[in-house]
Amino acid sequence: MTAGSMLALTAAVALWQQNATLNDVCTAAYVKSALPSSSTYPGVVVNPASVLANPVTNANVSGENFFPDATFDYCNVTFAYTHTGRNDTVNVRYWLPAPASFKNRYLSTGGGGYAINSGYGDLPGGIIYGATAGATDAGFGNFSTNLDAVNLIANNTVDWERIHMFGYEAIHELSVLGKAFTKSFFAMNTTKLYSYYQGCSEGGRDGWSQVQRFADEWDGAITGAPAMRFAFQQTQHLYSNIVEQTLNYYPPPCELEMITNLTIAACDPMDGKTDGVVSRSDLCKLNFNLNSTVGQAYYCAATSASSGMGSGSPFGASAATPAQNGTITAQGVAVAQTIIDGLKDLSGKQVYLSYQPGAVSFDDAKTAFNNVSNKWELSVNSFGAEFIARFINDQELETLPNLNNVTYDTLKGWIYQGWQKYADTLHTTWPDLTAFQAAGGKVLHFHGESDNSIPTASSVHYHESVRNVMYPNMSFNDSSAAMSDWYQLYLVPGAAHCAANTNQPNGPFPQTNLAVMIDWVEKGIKPTTLNATVLQGSNKGQNEQICAWPLRPMWSNNGTTMNCEYDQASINTWLYTFDAFKMPVY
Numbered sequence: 001m002t003a004g005s006m007l008a009l010t011a012a013v014a015l016w017q018q019n020a021t022l023n024d025v026c027t028a029a030y031v032k033s034a035l036p037s038s039s040t041y042p043g044v045v046v047n048p049a050s051v052l053a054n055p056v057t058n059a060n061v062s063g064e065n066f067f068p069d070a071t072f073d074y075c076n077v078t079f080a081y082t083h084t085g086r087n088d089t090v091n092v093r094y095w096l097p098a099p100a101s102f103k104n105r106y107l108s109t110g111g112g113g114y115a116i117n118s119g120y121g122d123l124p125g126g127i128i129y130g131a132t133a134g135a136t137d138a139g140f141g142n143f144s145t146n147l148d149a150v151n152l153i154a155n156n157t158v159d160w161e162r163i164h165m166f167g168y169e170a171i172h173e174l175s176v177l178g179k180a181f182t183k184s185f186f187a188m189n190t191t192k193l194y195s196y197y198q199g200c201s202e203g204g205r206d207g208w209s210q211v212q213r214f215a216d217e218w219d220g221a222i223t224g225a226p227a228m229r230f231a232f233q234q235t236q237h238l239y240s241n242i243v244e245q246t247l248n249y250y251p252p253p254c255e256l257e258m259i260t261n262l263t264i265a266a267c268d269p270m271d272g273k274t275d276g277v278v279s280r281s282d283l284c285k286l287n288f289n290l291n292s293t294v295g296q297a298y299y300c301a302a303t304s305a306s307s308g309m310g311s312g313s314p315f316g317a318s319a320a321t322p323a324q325n326g327t328i329t330a331q332g333v334a335v336a337q338t339i340i341d342g343l344k345d346l347s348g349k350q351v352y353l354s355y356q357p358g359a360v361s362f363d364d365a366k367t368a369f370n371n372v373s374n375k376w377e378l379s380v381n382s383f384g385a386e387f388i389a390r391f392i393n394d395q396e397l398e399t400l401p402n403l404n405n406v407t408y409d410t411l412k413g414w415i416y417q418g419w420q421k422y423a424d425t426l427h428t429t430w431p432d433l434t435a436f437q438a439a440g441g442k443v444l445h446f447h448g449e450s451d452n453s454i455p456t457a458s459s460v461h462y463h464e465s466v467r468n469v470m471y472p473n474m475s476f477n478d479s480s481a482a483m484s485d486w487y488q489l490y491l492v493p494g495a496a497h498c499a500a501n502t503n504q505p506n507g508p509f510p511q512t513n514l515a516v517m518i519d520w521v522e523k524g525i526k527p528t529t530l531n532a533t534v535l536q537g538s539n540k541g542q543n544e545q546i547c548a549w550p551l552r553p554m555w556s557n558n559g560t561t562m563n564c565e566y567d568q569a570s571i572n573t574w575l576y577t578f579d580a581f582k583m584p585v586y
């Protein structure tokens with residue numbers, strides 16, 4: 001312990017009282033006495049005048065994906081710090097459990113999309129397990145300002161400091177400060193503070209950004225559906241558009257929706273259990289021919305304009321659409337199949353991977369109805385286009401006006417450019433985790449198998465990169481087993497992007513990941529399957545176990561007994577070689 005942190009600790013310890021209540025310690029004065037000292041993180045200076053603290057009692061959460069329903073009390077703390085010489089202001093917020101509920105734990109949380117935090121949404125996930133839970137604004141002005149509002153200082157001028165903070169620095173500072181603050185706040189003296197992370201999507205990438213760099217920051221990290229191969233991931237959102245443009249067919253959304261529904265119906269029983277859930281999208285890939293859907297009828301009623309799909313949804317407002325009544329065409333299937341096959345360049349070499357068959361829907365392929373021409377037309381995917389406009393072209397634009405002359409090779413070029421440009425910040429696939437493993441760290445990595453925003457196979461690809469880099473001389477089975485001692489990957493049957501899936505409502509979701517991780521870290525109970533719960537549908541409340549990659553679920557006895565089986569042909573469907581690049585893609 002450094003002299004400075006000893007000093008900070010001493011100040012709080014002096015004010016700490018046995019049997020202190022939430023009201024005793026949840027005051028600005030007490031928080032100021034427990035703030036991290038200037039030596040906690042050289043170059044980071046906390047501003048005591050910024051401290052806000054208030055106790056909150058009987059807060060509650062229900063219906064969440066990442067933690068069970070709960071009622072709890074906490075101390076709501078916000079403070080700010082600056083980087084010496086930069087004159088910036090970074091705000092952090094921490095929720096601390098009531099002293100009697102504190103269990104010597106700390107949890108960092110991350111964001112989603114271009115947000116570095118999830119508002120207050122992820123913090124209960126720490127509090128209910130007796131952990132202080134922290135979130136940061138990364139210095140973007142306030143907690144609701146996202147990177148894509150501040151990544152440019154002006155047209156053509158990148159704000160590299162913001163990119164750097166988002167890339168990995170802000171979550172690191174949040175964790176170092178949060179751990180020191182927690183120890184001091186609870187006068188922990190020499191007691192061990194267990195440190196964790198939980199996040200999904202950008203939050204999954206935030207988690208990996210630390211595991212890859214800071215070996216002893218956390219004892220356990222839970223990383224869901226990470227947006228980690230950043231330029232690949234963002235650019236691939238435009239791939240479906242370019243498939244439509246290249247094949248010159250713009251399917252009515254209902255046609256693709258029907259292809260998805262027929263895929264789910266056909267592939268659901270392949271796992272030995274007919275429950276509306278495609279638990280084996282790999283068997284679906286091997287055994288279901290999308291061509292068999294050609295000629296089937298589809299119908300979707302007319303819709304009126306809507307302002308969006310609710311808060312937290314990545315999908316924006318939608319215009320009115322007419323009734324769609326038709327039959328699935330060969331061109332529609334060709335679009336769907338080409339999307340599922342993943343991006344290849346014009347010489348046929350694989351550039352990237354894509355969504356699994358049966359995934360929620362073909363959102364990236366969504367067309368727009370033109371009521372002048374009476375036709376479905378290209379609708380530029382704004383996730384993908386914003387990345388090109390703001391992060392590749394450095395223009396303060398939210399999208400591209402059109403995709404004229406964009407080909408598969410153009411996408412490949414953007415990917416390569418973005419990969420190089422953000423190699424040390426947003427691109428988050430460093431595969432050598434030796435230091436993290438040596439420090440005793442554990443990772444639970446999960447990904448919905450029907451994710452329609454970040455392809456499930458992108459997580460498999462990273463897991464396999466780590467395995468190959470860290471265990472170069474071991475067999476597939478031996479290295480997979482060795483790695484599962486500290487890094488495990490779970491594909492969640494039927495699950496959507498960081499959420500349960502209304503199209504496959506009987507699928508399980510791993511709602512208690514932090515409890516599983518705590519048991520692994522604090523009690524040495526290594527998971528062999530991942531605990532999960534059906535969160536909706538007719539089986540709601542049922543417990544299910546999820547198989548650890550590379551094993552895959554298969555039910556017998558009319559869907560009543562699950563076995564995690566080894567199936568080489570299925571495993572092979574998840575593995576890609578990106579031969580369009582001479583550089584290895586981790």
Ligand SMILES: *[C@@H]1O[C@H](CO)[C@@H](O)[C@H](O)[C@H]1NC(C)=O
Binds near residue numbers: 060
């Ligand atoms: C949860 O909190 C809200 C707002 O304070 C309150 O209206 C509601 O009754 C609470 N629910 C439960 C189950 O305690």
Ligand SMILES: *[C@@H]1O[C@H](CO)[C@@H](O)[C@H](O)[C@H]1NC(C)=O
Binds near residue numbers: 052
């Ligand atoms: C937590 O603190 C922030 C900053 O003072 C405040 O805006 C927010 O309303 C507080 N939340 C609750 C539930 O008291």
Ligand SMILES: *[C@@H]1O[C@H](CO)[C@@H](O)[C@H](O)[C@H]1NC(C)=O
Binds near residue numbers: 087
């Ligand atoms: C630091 O920033 C504040 C506003 O946040 C400004 O008032 C002050 O002049 C700045 N100081 C320097 C040295 O730039």
Ligand SMILES: *[C@@H]1O[C@H](CO)[C@@H](O)[C@H](O)[C@H]1NC(C)=O
Binds near residue numbers: 141142144145
């Ligand atoms: C956050 O900052 C943005 C940009 O400065 C501003 O438009 C927004 O109103 C602020 N939000 C809050 C909650 O303060």
Ligand SMILES: *[C@@H]1O[C@H](CO)[C@@H](O)[C@H](O)[C@H]1NC(C)=O
Binds near residue numbers: 188
């Ligand atoms: C830490 O040490 C101080 C001083 O010895 C003591 O008063 C306090 O109770 C200790 N805290 C804990 C959590 O044991």
Ligand SMILES: *[C@@H]1O[C@H](CO)[C@@H](O)[C@H](O)[C@H]1NC(C)=O
Binds near residue numbers: 289290291330
């Ligand atoms: C599907 O049909 C197309 C012709 O429409 C054909 O080119 C393609 O090979 C077929 N795919 C499979 C998997 O049978």
Ligand SMILES: *[C@@H]1O[C@H](CO)[C@@H](O)[C@H](O)[C@H]1NC(C)=O
Binds near residue numbers: 299326
């Ligand atoms: C769809 O079109 C077919 C053939 O034109 C017609 O028989 C059917 O009634 C229509 N369905 C609806 C719901 O409009």
Ligand SMILES: *[C@@H]1O[C@H](CO)[C@@H](O)[C@H](O)[C@H]1NC(C)=O
Binds near residue numbers: 155395396397
């Ligand atoms: C930035 O460039 C875009 C075109 O790339 C232009 O539409 C916009 O007006 C420019 N913004 C400013 C402030 O010049």
Ligand SMILES: *[C@@H]1O[C@H](CO)[C@@H](O)[C@H](O)[C@H]1NC(C)=O
Binds near residue numbers: 404405
């Ligand atoms: C697209 O390519 C055509 C030739 O293939 C060319 O005439 C046209 O100018 C290009 N358009 C843009 C916007 O670059």
Ligand SMILES: *[C@@H]1O[C@H](CO)[C@@H](O)[C@H](O)[C@H]1NC(C)=O
Binds near residue numbers: 298502
């Ligand atoms: C697809 O299935 C969902 C139910 O999961 C249903 O709501 C939707 O209407 C179906 N779509 C079509 C085109 O039949």
Ligand SMILES: *[C@@H]1O[C@H](CO)[C@@H](O)[C@H](O)[C@H]1NC(C)=O
Binds near residue numbers: 531
């Ligand atoms: C596993 O999930 C069930 C609900 O499906 C829950 O009751 C149980 O506590 C969970 N186990 C762990 C270790 O979290």
Ligand SMILES: *[C@@H]1O[C@H](CO)[C@@H](O)[C@H](O)[C@H]1NC(C)=O
Binds near residue numbers: 558559
């Ligand atoms: C198999 O399971 C289904 C669905 O749970 C059930 O309807 C059916 O009766 C079962 N069949 C047998 C032979 O038990």
